[in-house]
Amino acid sequence: MTQILSYREAINLALSQEMERDPNVFVYGLDVPDHKSIYGSTKGLLEQFGSGRCFGTPLAEDAMTGFALGAAINGMRPVHVHIRVDFLMLAMNQIVNMISNFNYITAGKLTVPLVIRAVIGRGWGQSAQHSKSLHSLFAHIPGLKVVMPTTPNDAKGLLASAIRDDNPVIYLEHRWLYDITDEVNTEPDSLLPLGKPYSLRKGTDLTVVATSWMNVEALRAAEIMDKYHGVSLEVIDPRTIAPLDYEIIFQSVNMTGHCIVADYDWLNCGFSAEVAARVSETCFKSLKYPVARIGFSTTHCPTTRPLENKFYPNAIDIIRKTEEILKLNPADLSNEEFYTYENKFKGPF
Amino acid sequence: MLDINSELYRKMYLIRMAEENIRVLYPDDQLKTPVHLCIGQEAIAAGVIQPLKEEDQIFGTYRNHGIYLAKCGDTNRFFGELYGKQTGEFRGKAGSMHLSSPETGFMGSSAVVGTTIPLALGCSFVNQQKNNGKLTAVFFGEGATDEGVFWESINFACLKKLPIIFICEDNDLAIHSKASERQGYKSITDIISKFDCRTFKSESTDPEVIANITIEGINHIRQEGGPVFFHLKYYRYLEHVGIDEDFKAGYRSRNEFERWMAVDPIKLQREKLLNKGLSEESIQEIEKTVLQQIENSIEQAQQAPFPANSELFQNLYV
Numbered sequence: 001m002t003q004i005l006s007y008r009e010a011i012n013l014a015l016s017q018e019m020e021r022d023p024n025v026f027v028y029g030l031d032v033p034d035h036k037s038i039y040g041s042t043k044g045l046l047e048q049f050g051s052g053r054c055f056g057t058p059l060a061e062d063a064m065t066g067f068a069l070g071a072a073i074n075g076m077r078p079v080h081v082h083i084r085v086d087f088l089m090l091a092m093n094q095i096v097n098m099i100s101n102f103n104y105i106t107a108g109k110l111t112v113p114l115v116i117r118a119v120i121g122r123g124w125g126q127s128a129q130h131s132k133s134l135h136s137l138f139a140h141i142p143g144l145k146v147v148m149p150t151t152p153n154d155a156k157g158l159l160a161s162a163i164r165d166d167n168p169v170i171y172l173e174h175r176w177l178y179d180i181t182d183e184v185n186t187e188p189d190s191l192l193p194l195g196k197p198y199s200l201r202k203g204t205d206l207t208v209v210a211t212s213w214m215n216v217e218a219l220r221a222a223e224i225m226d227k228y229h230g231v232s233l234e235v236i237d238p239r240t241i242a243p244l245d246y247e248i249i250f251q252s253v254n255m256t257g258h259c260i261v262a263d264y265d266w267l268n269c270g271f272s273a274e275v276a277a278r279v280s281e282t283c284f285k286s287l288k289y290p291v292a293r294i295g296f297s298t299t300h301c302p303t304t305r306p307l308e309n310k311f312y313p314n315a316i317d318i319i320r321k322t323e324e325i326l327k328l329n330p331a332d333l334s335n336e337e338f339y340t341y342e343n344k345f346k347g348p349f
Numbered sequence: 350m351l352d353i354n355s356e357l358y359r360k361m362y363l364i365r366m367a368e369e370n371i372r373v374l375y376p377d378d379q380l381k382t383p384v385h386l387c388i389g390q391e392a393i394a395a396g397v398i399q400p401l402k403e404e405d406q407i408f409g410t411y412r413n414h415g416i417y418l419a420k421c422g423d424t425n426r427f428f429g430e431l432y433g434k435q436t437g438e439f440r441g442k443a444g445s446m447h448l449s450s451p452e453t454g455f456m457g458s459s460a461v462v463g464t465t466i467p468l469a470l471g472c473s474f475v476n477q478q479k480n481n482g483k484l485t486a487v488f489f490g491e492g493a494t495d496e497g498v499f500w501e502s503i504n505f506a507c508l509k510k511l512p513i514i515f516i517c518e519d520n521d522l523a524i525h526s527k528a529s530e531r532q533g534y535k536s537i538t539d540i541i542s543k544f545d546c547r548t549f550k551s552e553s554t555d556p557e558v559i560a561n562i563t564i565e566g567i568n569h570i571r572q573e574g575g576p577v578f579f580h581l582k583y584y585r586y587l588e589h590v591g592i593d594e595d596f597k598a599g600y601r602s603r604n605e606f607e608r609w610m611a612v613d614p615i616k617l618q619r620e621k622l623l624n625k626g627l628s629e630e631s632i633q634e635i636e637k638t639v640l641q642q643i644e645n646s647i648e649q650a651q652q653a654p655f656p657a658n659s660e661l662f663q664n665l666y667v
Contacts, residue, residue: 052478057505058501058504058505058508060498060501060502060504060505062467062497062498062501063466063467063470063498063501063502063505064467064501064505065467066464066465066466066467066468066470066471066498066502067467067468067470067471067474067505068471069467069468069471070408070456070467070468070469070470070471070472070473070474070475071471071472071474071475072471073451073456073457073468073471073472074406074456074471074472074475074476075475076471076475076478078471093461093464093498094464094467097459097461097464098459098461098464098468102457103664103665103666103667104442104664104665105439105442105443105447106439106442106443106449106451106457106664107438107439107440107442107443107663107664108663108664108667109439109451109452110451110456110457111667142665143665143666145666165667166667167666167667243666
């Protein structure tokens with residue numbers, strides 16, 4: 001069965017279905033059960049499952065993350081929620097020093113089935129401390145899985161899979177995606193595999209590998225490239241960035257001969273560098289141009305709108321980079337509309 | 350089946366002699382894992398763990414040999430792990446510092462100070478939700494109380510009335526820094542008692558005294574709800590990490606050591622058994638059995654194979 005749902009409703013549905021299915025699943029975190037319910041994503045869980053399985057916490061990210069590990073190794077499946085990924089920096093000791101390696105150093109005797117949900121990315125004048133994504137940091141650590149869904153259907157299917165997975169999963173949700181609506185498979189067991197990319201748009205001339213919100217920008221760029229240049233972009237969403245089966249990406253680049261990585265993170269030592277390196281190593285003979293990368297500016301996110309606009313990458317950056325790679329004259333985009341906070345994409349894909 | 354005091358002696362003697370054997374073997378450089386020995390501290394491990402049930406769960410630190418041997422007692426897997434062999438508890442992946450024994454309820458230890466304290470919260474929360482009656486005991490050094498996560502954890506445990514025994518093992522030193530150089534208060538129990546948490550403190554090296562405190566703590570949890578907090582003093586005979594004395598380093602005096610040696614837990618407990626009428630021969634029988642067990646396990650570990658190279662990538666993901 002499918003239904004048109006928003007991204008927030010898709011997350012909410014996955015949580016309630018998984019809690020219904022397995023009494024060991026519980027959802028907690030600062031402000032999780034309050035009237036705002038993490039942008040509506042945890043709405044109704046308290047009423048449906050009670051305060052033993054949906055509860056708020058003190059402001060204690062370090063201890064509350066270790067709490068998840070302790071609960072996971074003792075048989076439950078915690079889902080810990082953070083309204084900003086930036087706050088997860090207070091939990092890095094547990095995530096990096098403990099959670100990531102507990103299955104390994106106990107030679108598999110203990111498993112760590114837990115999910116850490118965190119909201120990433122651009123809001124509205126959020127400046128440097130409520131605006132990052134940081135997925136590359138987590139992806140660097142062996143033992144963690146890092147998921148960043150873009151579509152409502154992926155949000156639902158990948159969250160259900162993450163909760164059922166016996167490994168620790170970092171699950172990252174972009175704020176601007178919450179309002180997007182699209183068709184969602186609402187069956188309780190409609191799982192999507194972790195670690196498999198998905199081609200959001202088929203194309204033949206250039207491959208764009210985009211993460212999270214950058215898929216929205218890449219799809220807009222693809223429309224414009226088609227309209228002005230008759231150029232066909234393939235847009236591939238890795239959906240999980242670690243561990244990741246790169247085969248679909250390699251196949252696409254071997255066909256198109258061109259690759260742009262549009263990442264929602266800083267470039268330096270980031271996921272974009274990883275993709276570029278792997279594509280260069282594996283598709284070297286097919287590449288007609290070096291792999292290009294687009295991401296956050298190498299600075300901090302400022303508050304003021306004109307500078308904030310320059311900090312975050314967008315569709316125009318992808319268009320201009322594509323034109324440069326394919327040696328096309330820059331199209332006049334003055335009549336085109338692009339996404340802003342006030343003019344967010346609402347879907348469907 | 351030994352009576353309680355004989356069993357406490359057996360456990361402490363096992364811990365002491367396992368570590369004394371490590372001290373003898375270490376210079377051969379075949380035990381390639383940093384060791385934080387608990388010699389002098391055995392009464393806490395034996396005394397707290399004795400009244401716990403088999404299904405109760407514990408957490409520890411890198412100074413974990415004592416609680417491993419008291420809770421699990423398997424010297425084959427213990428020495429196998431220290432030798433880095435396939436027969437080790439975790440096939441050599443954990444070594445000394447991350448040793449535990451999940452099958453026997455020792456759920457985890459770690460080499461970063463304070464990091465297992467919040468694990469006790471989650472573990473205990475599960476037991477509370479399932480109403481299975483299991484207790485969680487978490488051992489940590491007094492140095493861990495400097496960490497923010499300790500205070501976060503005490504607060505949460507009190508808020509949720511979690512059935513946890515917090516065991517603060519206090520040798521006055523965080524590596525080499527004394528409490529007076531680190532803390533803006535005099536008494537940790539005074540502060541913890543301001544939370545909704547019953548506190549106990551002792552400087553005893555008598556494991557029976559520690560066991561009785563533990564029984565009182567367990568009863569309190571059963572009747573009033575948790576958590577409880579134990580502040581237990583002891584003296585670390587050897588250096589922070591390694592097998593040697595370090596009185597020449599100058600940060601503490603041998604006199605202090607000698608005062609604690611006068612109440613050495615193994616010595617006291619042996620005297621107690623004699624006073625209670627146990628014969629010298631019976632005690633020697635206990636000791637002989639323990640020494641034989643250790644000798645066999647060391648020999649087995651030395652002869653065991655190292656894990657295959659493929660083990661490097663095993664258990665990275667489930």
